[in-house]
Amino acid sequence: MQKNPNPCYYPDYLKLNMVLGSQEPLSGKYGEEAHDETLFIIVHQVYELWFKQILHEMGVVLNVFGQDYISESDLGSCLSKTYRVKSIQKVLIDQLNIIETMTPQAFLDFRDYLVPASGFQSVQFRELEIRLGLKTDNRVAYDNKSFHNRLSAEHQEYLINVEKQPALIDLLANWLERLPFVDFGGFKFWEQYQTAVWKMLDSDSEIIKNNPTLNHEEIKLQLKELDLTRASFESLFDDEKYNERFPNHVLSRKAMLSALFIKLYSWYPLLDIPARFLTSLMDIDELLANWRHNHALMVQRMIGTKIGTGGSAGHTYLKATTHSNRVFTDLFNISTFLVPTSALPKLPEEVIKNLQFQRM
Amino acid sequence: MQKNPNPCYYPDYLKLNMVLGSQEPLSGKYGEEAHDETLFIIVHQVYELWFKQILHEMGVVLNVFGQDYISESDLGSCLSKTYRVKSIQKVLIDQLNIIETMTPQAFLDFRDYLVPASGFQSVQFRELEIRLGLKTDNRVAYDNKSFHNRLSAEHQEYLINVEKQPALIDLLANWLERLPFVDFGGFKFWEQYQTAVWKMLDSDSEIIKNNPTLNHEEIKLQLKELDLTRASFESLFDDEKYNERFPNHVLSRKAMLSALFIKLYSWYPLLDIPARFLTSLMDIDELLANWRHNHALMVQRMIGTKIGTGGSAGHTYLKATTHSNRVFTDLFNISTFLVPTSALPKLPEEVIKNLQFQRM
Amino acid sequence: MQKNPNPCYYPDYLKLNMVLGSQEPLSGKYGEEAHDETLFIIVHQVYELWFKQILHEMGVVLNVFGQDYISESDLGSCLSKTYRVKSIQKVLIDQLNIIETMTPQAFLDFRDYLVPASGFQSVQFRELEIRLGLKTDNRVAYDNKSFHNRLSAEHQEYLINVEKQPALIDLLANWLERLPFVDFGGFKFWEQYQTAVWKMLDSDSEIIKNNPTLNHEEIKLQLKELDLTRASFESLFDDEKYNERFPNHVLSRKAMLSALFIKLYSWYPLLDIPARFLTSLMDIDELLANWRHNHALMVQRMIGTKIGTGGSAGHTYLKATTHSNRVFTDLFNISTFLVPTSALPKLPEEVIKNLQFQRM
């Protein structure tokens, strides 16, 4: 570790002259300065700083998952990175409370100067979505159309390049497919698992039929829904059915089986970190959805049914993205396939040995 | 203030033998006790305790708004109650993080015992929705159907009785209609306001037409949306148009004008508390929507695409209620009608005098 | 409202090339880049951005309080500013969770490069402390000594200049002293209030003497403490005693009486905003103390009993500042002087009239 020959000075180290010199309200330039524009600028700058940090963390995760083999140490390190990302996301949501101290009226005092700027032009946020794995096909249509032409040529090019690189969801799929949990040689794990699941679904069916609070029509409706769950399950063992049941799936059937196995037996030491990692990705997806939701309400409160500064449909559009722009929905679907611990097939000793630390 | 003749003992005062003796996991009764069932019970009991507190606070607000005249003191007191409700709602949302430490697998270990119980059977939550003003017509259809028959006869009767009493949204509408901000005698306030708004909308129209990032089709689309805003505005001065433009409105046109005036001139002392109160109701509505959203995601994570224990469609249904079961949407719409402070009509001295404290 | 002739582009408006180009890890310059140094830089930059925003808000409050007369509108505006400051402070505390995702080990990988930089060199944080009213006499000694010589000449000069300007606590004192609540002419308010207080203290004395859970020695101890409260109260009506009982007070006795009156009768419309404002200042003080406390624990976790990078005593020093570097302790002390609503002297009609809105 080489020494730093210069005494380090806090304001210089943080380049505060640049960071704190980057707030230039347009209202002050063209008229009376609107007090709240500074807040508007700073809150967005803070968002961008955190986006940079999230990308910094996800970069490590993407690197690790780009490798052919992922060691337990590396996976543990990735887990820590996702925990950090989550802690940042929580602050991103909390920050919305700060913006909400600005009244819609106060926003109007500088809103017109910002036209046609828009949050859609946050290159880092778009990059994050792409790197996580948001597919163009899954994006809400309106945004998709104008995704690129709102950006400068340089920024468009940058994002097009990002889109060419593998996304986390794809690398995760590859990793899950490589894991050896689909075939256990002589041990017919998945057959035994099927038996357990059929039992559980039959029980669910009884639950519905005997629910005294439901009328005939409702029972019919719900049994129909149960059939969908049954179909989901059947699809786990048939590629064609899988594609049909989950037309928007990103994880392949094989990857899903691995993820499912990890979740089913997560108490075995070898599966502890992988299970926590999958959960952490779901957390990230959920926090992103929470952020989108809260952000949409904040915009509704700010502009009502007006159009956004970028000419977007504003609140209505943002509301629509909350549930559609999800990345790890497949992981949430795993819960559909879980069975109670007591109903789980017992693993043979040999399999168990491989899931534990061995004392030499 | 009479004295308490008995020394007060903390555990007795809080009736802890009852409160802490009310956790009886069903898993322990019918099989091996599932560790996490205690969490499930306690978290729901805590929710119910907070619901009781919220109803306690809203009861005061409803009482005040049931009066023919609301003094500034009473309104200030209502404001404080809503602040408390908000602080509770924030904790209700934070608490979801606690439930999420339960894995879907751990939930399965006692889930079947709970059939067909369901969160729909939270009488207090239903009461809260009704007292705020959630209208049957605005409820998501499926829930509506089975709203009552999931409850015991006693609970059904209780809620039917609650439904007969005036809801906050209705009392708020009455109060707003009584305020004198619609007619100012000789001063043609609303005409001057119209002029200011037309100006702003024309400016928005220019913004769209001159946005270099939009193509022809997009511009057309957005100008169409702007026409809706224009129509909204026109509807402010015509009952028929108002009903047409806002078919789901609860606040009458007259009430909306009062609310709008309060928001437009909120810096006048007399309007300070009213404006804060309207904002606080929006906060409550928003926090409720946030809670619904986060709760729906939590359920998705817990059961995937399975049906709920009460035989409900689970996650999908809950997701649908997030945006539909809103109460104070009208207040959010007010932002549509705001104009920049600089464009506001100046009020005559006499009107201003009435909006301030008078030194005697 | 003049128009912005140039289309606004989000990344340019926010000067993102500057803001996002200001992270230059020293570890990368002198050795292998430590992954977590970026986090360290960004989190501190975000803190500084929020400090700037807080100073922006407090600037308005200071301006208003620098005026000879403060209108209700202006006070309402100040209240909103303090609400915003609080919402920022909450995020500042939440952010500590992000730093805590950095392990002490990871911090060591770049810590030495930062010497002798230190959080003490945050000019904005010092400015905030000074502007609120942290007095040099009340500062923890060690810090005081080296307060200035850790800073560049330019920064020293800047802060010395800030110190010459009136602080919020002083302006608040002036304002409270100007309010007419000390002398009500013929009405002997404070005499009646004294009677009510004596009653309450006598009751407290009985409480102690009859507490069956206390032994003789404990009762003696607590009666002694009660005597201090009694002395506090007596001091309310005697400048000399006041100075003796509250040697560190900043609010004068006269200012305290005004603040007390506001709190005692806060439900009167004229006192609503003033009372909320005083509470909000207490909130700010409390949140600052919470931040100091949590920050001290974070540092303890990070460096144990090591010295800080700036050569400070680290954790031990920070812990000491939590309770000592408080600004609005006087306001917290007001609670000592409150009496139950039922025991309050009734105000004469004339006084009440002046505390309400008058319909003309």
Next chain:
Amino acid sequence: MQKNPNPCYYPDYLKLNMVLGSQEPLSGKYGEEAHDETLFIIVHQVYELWFKQILHEMGVVLNVFGQDYISESDLGSCLSKTYRVKSIQKVLIDQLNIIETMTPQAFLDFRDYLVPASGFQSVQFRELEIRLGLKTDNRVAYDNKSFHNRLSAEHQEYLINVEKQPALIDLLANWLERLPFVDFGGFKFWEQYQTAVWKMLDSDSEIIKNNPTLNHEEIKLQLKELDLTRASFESLFDDEKYNERFPNHVLSRKAMLSALFIKLYSWYPLLDIPARFLTSLMDIDELLANWRHNHALMVQRMIGTKIGTGGSAGHTYLKATTHSNRVFTDLFNISTFLVPTSALPKLPEEVIKNLQFQRM
């Protein structure tokens, strides 16, 4: 899994008639009901419910740590329990915001009825402190004295019994002492580690001497402090010195060395969960300290310098407990002994093998 023969009804399952029937304000019994007393009761009941849940979780951890051998699975399970405890603690802190919506004045309206009840009489909170390992010797003196005689005979007996059982800190110490990280046979790990630490301390010494912002006296002071760190380190290898340097230590020197090793090499798979577990215990300690701190400020705001309802010294006493009633201070001290990754002794292949999963 046996079936539940009775349809489960949400209000019955949660025993809501008991839970929601346990709020009986004393003010209503002896005079006019104080609106806010319900809040006071409910918030404390919610605290007790969460305390019960925390004890439920810590019970599992204590059971596991009471075993002679702790498997990786069991430790992973304990880690999850502590994560849940942390999520509850965060809500306990957030909840203070709810209490703070009660004004000191409103509290006075029922305070006298509560005498001499006190939060000290929370049996569960005392139990939690004891089970974690708060030692009587480390408790703040005043509390210690009257620790038991404020409680009913039954509750005293209960807690005395709890005190006889092993606390988590002791079981943790045993477990750490059993781990094989103190002696590595031929490999002189701790000698190499010493060399690395001496180097780091010498560097720190240089840092101080060459800090241009310190004057001569300050340098002397800080070098003296550095000598303490050096002494700390020396104490790591000498029982007598260890006892002298850390007179309040609970973890033995041997246990500390194990914990230190875990932290130093936490990226090895076998140490991942243990390291996360130690960190999680620190988090719990920190959150408890945060809660105590925030609680003390809340009390200060509520009663000023008055005595508490239980006759306690109130705010001043609570403030004192924040830093003194800590349990896992030893774990925080570990940071004192860390060295940068680059300076760490390299472990021999054989040792490394034992810290990883073995493919059979």
